[in-house]
Amino acid sequence: xxxxxxxxxISNLENLRTLLEKHCPQVTIMATAQNVSDAVDAIEKYLPxxxxxxxxxxxxxxxxxxxxxxxxxxxxxxxxxxxxYGIQAVKSAALDYLxxxxxxxxxxxxxxxxxxxxxxxxxxxxxxxLLQQLKKPETNVSKIALQMQSEIRYVTLSEIIRCEADxxxxxxxxxxxxxxxxxxxxxxxxxxxxxxGFLRTHQSHxxxxxxxxxxxxxxxxxxxxxxxxxxxxxxxxxxxxxxxxQQL
Amino acid sequence: MGAPINTRNNNILExxxxxxxxxxxxxxxxxxxxxxxxxxxxxxxxxxxxSFAIIATSLMxxxxxxxxxxxxxxxxxxxxxxxxxxxKGINFSRTYPGGGKLLMCVDSSAKNVFYANMFPNQxxxxxxxxxxxxxxxxxxxxxxxxxxxxxxxxILADNKPIVVNKSINxxxxxxxxxxxxxxxxxxxxxxxxxxxxxxxxxIYSIEKPLDIDKAVFYGKPIPRxxxxxxxxxxxxxxxxxxxxxxxxxxxxxxxxTKKDEELTIVKDxxxxxxxxxxxxxxxxxxxxxxxxxAWEYGGLIEEHEFLPYVKIDKNVFKKSGSYEIxxxxxxxxxxxMDCDISAKDIEKYITRHTLSITVDEENYTKKELFxxxxxxxxxIGLAFLVILYFTKKRNKKKLAEKExxxxxxxxxxxxxxxxxxxxxxxxxxxxxxNLMNKNEIDNANKYLSKFARLTRNVLDDKELIxxxxxxxxxxxxxxxxxxxxxxxxEINHSENLGLDNIEIPSMLLQPFVENAVxxxxxxxxxxxxxxxxxxxxxxxxxxxxxxxGNGFDTEKTxxxxxxxxxNNRIALLNSIYKENRFTLAIQSTTKGTKISLTLTxxx
Numbered sequence: 137x138x139x140x141x142x143x144x145x146i147s148n149l150e151n152l153r154t155l156l157e158k159h160c161p162q163v164t165i166m167a168t169a170q171n172v173s174d175a176v177d178a179i180e181k182y183l184p185x186x187x188x189x190x191x192x193x194x195x196x197x198x199x200x201x202x203x204x205x206x207x208x209x210x211x212x213x214x215x216x217x218x219x220x221y222g223i224q225a226v227k228s229a230a231l232d233y234l235x236x237x238x239x240x241x242x243x244x245x246x247x248x249x250x251x252x253x254x255x256x257x258x259x260x261x262x263x264x265x266l267l268q269q270l271k272k273p274e275t276n277v278s279k280i281a282l283q284m285q286s287e288i289r290y291v292t293l294s295e296i297i298r299c300e301a302d303x304x305x306x307x308x309x310x311x312x313x314x315x316x317x318x319x320x321x322x323x324x325x326x327x328x329x330x331x332x333g334f335l336r337t338h339q340s341h342x343x344x345x346x347x348x349x350x351x352x353x354x355x356x357x358x359x360x361x362x363x364x365x366x367x368x369x370x371x372x373x374x375x376x377x378x379x380x381x382q383q384l
Numbered sequence: 385m386g387a388p389i390n391t392r393n394n395n396i397l398e399x400x401x402x403x404x405x406x407x408x409x410x411x412x413x414x415x416x417x418x419x420x421x422x423x424x425x426x427x428x429x430x431x432x433x434x435s436f437a438i439i440a441t442s443l444m445x446x447x448x449x450x451x452x453x454x455x456x457x458x459x460x461x462x463x464x465x466x467x468x469x470x471x472k473g474i475n476f477s478r479t480y481p482g483g484g485k486l487l488m489c490v491d492s493s494a495k496n497v498f499y500a501n502m503f504p505n506q507x508x509x510x511x512x513x514x515x516x517x518x519x520x521x522x523x524x525x526x527x528x529x530x531x532x533x534x535x536x537x538x539i540l541a542d543n544k545p546i547v548v549n550k551s552i553n554x555x556x557x558x559x560x561x562x563x564x565x566x567x568x569x570x571x572x573x574x575x576x577x578x579x580x581x582x583x584x585x586x587i588y589s590i591e592k593p594l595d596i597d598k599a600v601f602y603g604k605p606i607p608r609x610x611x612x613x614x615x616x617x618x619x620x621x622x623x624x625x626x627x628x629x630x631x632x633x634x635x636x637x638x639x640x641t642k643k644d645e646e647l648t649i650v651k652d653x654x655x656x657x658x659x660x661x662x663x664x665x666x667x668x669x670x671x672x673x674x675x676x677x678a679w680e681y682g683g684l685i686e687e688h689e690f691l692p693y694v695k696i697d698k699n700v701f702k703k704s705g706s707y708e709i710x711x712x713x714x715x716x717x718x719x720x721m722d723c724d725i726s727a728k729d730i731e732k733y734i735t736r737h738t739l740s741i742t743v744d745e746e747n748y749t750k751k752e753l754f755x756x757x758x759x760x761x762x763x764i765g766l767a768f769l770v771i772l773y774f775t776k777k778r779n780k781k782k783l784a785e786k787e788x789x790x791x792x793x794x795x796x797x798x799x800x801x802x803x804x805x806x807x808x809x810x811x812x813x814x815x816x817x818n819l820m821n822k823n824e825i826d827n828a829n830k831y832l833s834k835f836a837r838l839t840r841n842v843l844d845d846k847e848l849i850x851x852x853x854x855x856x857x858x859x860x861x862x863x864x865x866x867x868x869x870x871x872x873x874e875i876n877h878s879e880n881l882g883l884d885n886i887e888i889p890s891m892l893l894q895p896f897v898e899n900a901v902x903x904x905x906x907x908x909x910x911x912x913x914x915x916x917x918x919x920x921x922x923x924x925x926x927x928x929x930x931x932x933g934n935g936f937d938t939e940k941t942x943x944x945x946x947x948x949x950x951n952n953r954i955a956l957l958n959s960i961y962k963e964n965r966f967t968l969a970i971q972s973t974t975k976g977t978k979i980s981l982t983l984t985x986x987x
Contacts, residue, residue, distance in 0.1 A: 144906075145811060145814075145815075145868045145869070147814065147815045147818040147819075147867060147868060148811070148814050148815075148818065150818050150821075150822065151814060151815075151817050151818035151821055154818070154821040154822060155821060158821075192807060194906060194907060217806070217807050217808075217809075217810035217811045217814060218806035218807045218809070218810045235810070236810050236811065236813070236814040236817075237810065237813045237814045237816070237817040238814070238817065
């Protein structure tokens with residue numbers, strides 16, 4: 137697997153190179169780049185399978201690299217130390233990312249996933265989706281990408297009736313009566329969708345308020361959805377849910 | 385003695401007026417009314433029974449030219465008097481009311497004629513005061529319908545009878561035409577020497593022997609009343625008793641206690657007691673608080689006669705202070721036809737006496753006073769306490785608010801201080817990870833401990849740290865950054881600056897240094913350089929951070945979170961350290977940026 141490493145800090149490049157060489161022997165590092173223009177040049181030159189892309193690069197960002205490329209036929213693993221900016225978009229596009237300092241297991245996992253994708257040749261437009269998302273205000277996501285076993289589903293938020301946790305997986309219940317299982321925790325989606333008005337009624341429930349029919353007083357509060365489903369409301373969330381529903 | 389003309393009793397005058405209406409018409413009489421009102425504002429005109437002509441002459445005397453004309457027209461209607469009567473002073477051919485059916489004339493020695501004085505409770509007594517008069521002529525007038533044979537008269541000179549119960553000599557009666565329809569029958573009772581004497585006439589009809597008309601013609605000076613003494617009546621176990629003060633001087637001090645009931649003023653005895661009027665004035669307010677014209681008799685006897693006295697209830701004297709007793713004859717000193725007496729002369733007839741009164745309500749008052757004082761003191765005290773309470777409460781609130789504000793500022797400062805850029809933190813860790821992975825174990829250890837010390841300093845909630853600690857912190861920070869970007873840096877300070885002893889707010893410079901790294905020299909690699917200085921400038925501490933980066937536009941606001949935070953921080957510091965001003969100066973060119981932070985009067 138041809139790979140290119142992009143980071144503005146030399147120590148980070150060194151570090152990633154060391155780790156990849158040691159733990160991911162299937163990866164061949166073709167080049168490293170410390171700024172956007174070098175990165176674009178390197179990608180166009182080597183046509184890598186995989187790009188490790190730092191988000192914050194001085195005054196520019198890794199997204200700038202993607203924007204400058206006419207075609208993006210490679211897998212991207214983002215790397216970031218701590219960056220509010222863009223990370224939501226990355227998440228909504230269901231793209232992979234690593235946090236610095238790099239956890240070796242996560243690194244191996246991410247590389248394997250990318251390898252799997254490349255092997256199955258799933259055609260995704262996740263990067264296009266990401267760049268589109270970046271154009272919008274961060275809190276106003278209208279669509280999210282859901283990473284399924286063998287495909288990526290793009291779902292508009294108004295389609296989602298509710299989400300329910302299932303251990304580290306999350307079930308999405310859509311208005312088309314479809315049920316999608318995603319291998320990410322409900323917490324991640326709660327963080328992503330809460331700014332868009334979704335209600336965390338319960339540890340295992342996230343509800344789109346559009347589909348709430350009424351508040352039932354039985355058992356200390358239950359939400360009745362238009363679909364007829366009853367969603368429990370846990371005590372600590374009662375007040376915030378009530379308030380949010382009143383504001384609608 | 386002139387002819388008895390121009391005089392009317394009340395009824396006659398009314399009739400007379402009617403005649404004026406008939407003969408002269410409304411216009412004149414209206415003027416007349418006005419004129420008489422002007423002249424006798426305080427005395428009812430009719431009471432005197434003046435003749436119209438006398439009014440007319442007096443009107444001329446006051447020289448109202450228009451009035452004169454009108455009066456002359458009146459004169460032409462009636463026979464009245466010739467213009468001779470218009471002379472100044474007393475017209476000695478004039479008759480004055482003498483009381484009852486009497487008229488009198490006085491001789492030319494008269495200067496003042498005080499006539500027609502009447503007194504309360506003495507409806508049939510008339511008193512004429514004729515000082516300086518030598519002789520008085522007294523006439524009696526009867527209406528035609530009166531049975532003159534029934535009348536008797538007695539005349540006394542100084543209480544000695546000259547004539548007793550004499551009948552009227554019918555043969556001497558003459559008809560007198562008064563200028564109107566009624567004809568009177570009149571005779572002279574006599575001409576009497578009066579200088580220094582009193583002539584008293586008593587006239588009655590045997591049909592009504594009790595209705596004696598008494599006329600007093602007083603030719604002596606009216607004596608001043610003399611206060612013979614005061615007595616205070618007070619309650620005792622058995623009834624009442626009296627305290628006496630006799631022959632007082634001008635001023636008397638009196639004390640009224642709870643037991644005292646009433647004050648008695650005793651006057652000397654005279655034949656004319658009824659003349660005297662008693663009044664008491666509060667000297668403070670100048671108000672008359674007591675008046676009496678009635679004298680009682682009894683108690684003290686002098687020369688076989690009871691002395692006159694007035695009683696005054698103690699409660700008339702409401703409070704302690706000076707009061708003036710005035711006893712004066714009830715003579716109409718002013719407003720009469722032929723009297724001209726000055727206030728000074730009137731004063732000769734008035735007895736004045738000052739009472740200095742202490743109203744001592746004894747124990748009860750004192751107790752009451754004490755209670756009052758206590759209540760007032762209590763109220764004042766309470767008000768004071770309430771005010772004090774509220775002031776204290778408000779001050780406390782203010783203080784609490786201030787404290788809260790300060791705490792808030794500190795909290796905010798803390799939150800800003802602990803905002804060591806997480807991006808830096810994780811990148812620093814990443815740098816250490818790199819050292820480890822490169823097997824540079826010693827370096828990894830070195831930087832790991834630096835990182836630990838830095839984060840510890842940042843996490844430390846210390847408000848102030850010494851300059852040397854700040855230097856260490858900056859060293860650690862910059863060395864961690866050096867790991868990422870290979871630049872150079874220097875930290876210098878004035879030699880006379882005791883780094884260990886001077887304290888500054890912690891993490892004061894770090895944000896500026898971070899800004900210098902991030903925006904200044906991160907792109908310059910090993911060429912980058914950062915200079916930090918601590919300078920003593922008089923009493924000010926000046927901290928500078930300079931870099932040789934590309935600079936930025938100080939006007940633009942979007943120069944990173946760091947600078948915004950720095951400005952907020954300076955504002956917060958200024959709100960906490962009010963005595964020391966923190967000022968921030970930023971100079972930025974394409975060759976580099978320099979910030980100076982001045983802590984005024986810090987040293």
